[in-house]
Amino acid sequence: MYIKNDIVYASEPDDEITVTAAKPLPYGMLLLTFSSGEQRLFDVTSLQGEAFAPLKDAEIQKTAEIVHGYVTWKNGEIDCAPEYMYEHSFAYETDLVG
Numbered sequence: 001m002y003i004k005n006d007i008v009y010a011s012e013p014d015d016e017i018t019v020t021a022a023k024p025l026p027y028g029m030l031l032l033t034f035s036s037g038e039q040r041l042f043d044v045t046s047l048q049g050e051a052f053a054p055l056k057d058a059e060i061q062k063t064a065e066i067v068h069g070y071v072t073w074k075n076g077e078i079d080c081a082p083e084y085m086y087e088h089s090f091a092y093e094t095d096l097v098g
Contacts, residue, residue: 018069019082024062028055030071031092032085040089051078 021033028045044055044064054060054074063073072079 016069017082017086019066019071019085020069022064022066022071024064028058028061030061030064030085032071032089034082034086035069039092040086041092042085042089046088047080054078 018035019032020035023031030042032042033039044061064071069082070079
């Protein structure tokens with residue numbers, strides 16, 4: 001067990017977290033699965049800056065894919081660090097979904 005950013009984890013610390021799956025959802029949300037096994041929701045529309053401007057388009061949001069543990073869009077033209085996505089995402093409780 002360890003604590004990181006005020007979150008208690010039952011497993012051993014993993015120095016490098018990666019994204020293992022990304023499922024685009026409506027309204028700019030991504031359901032991410034991390035190498036820790038956790039699933040979290042990330043709001044793509046929260047990404048700021050000119051590089052992320054194309055992600056305002058819902059069709060481009062749907063192009064999300066995983067390349068070497070990173071989420072990328074537009075065939076790798078846009079990417080985001082998994083650490084950032086983890087820290088700025090929200091816990092996803094599968095038992096709350098019917």
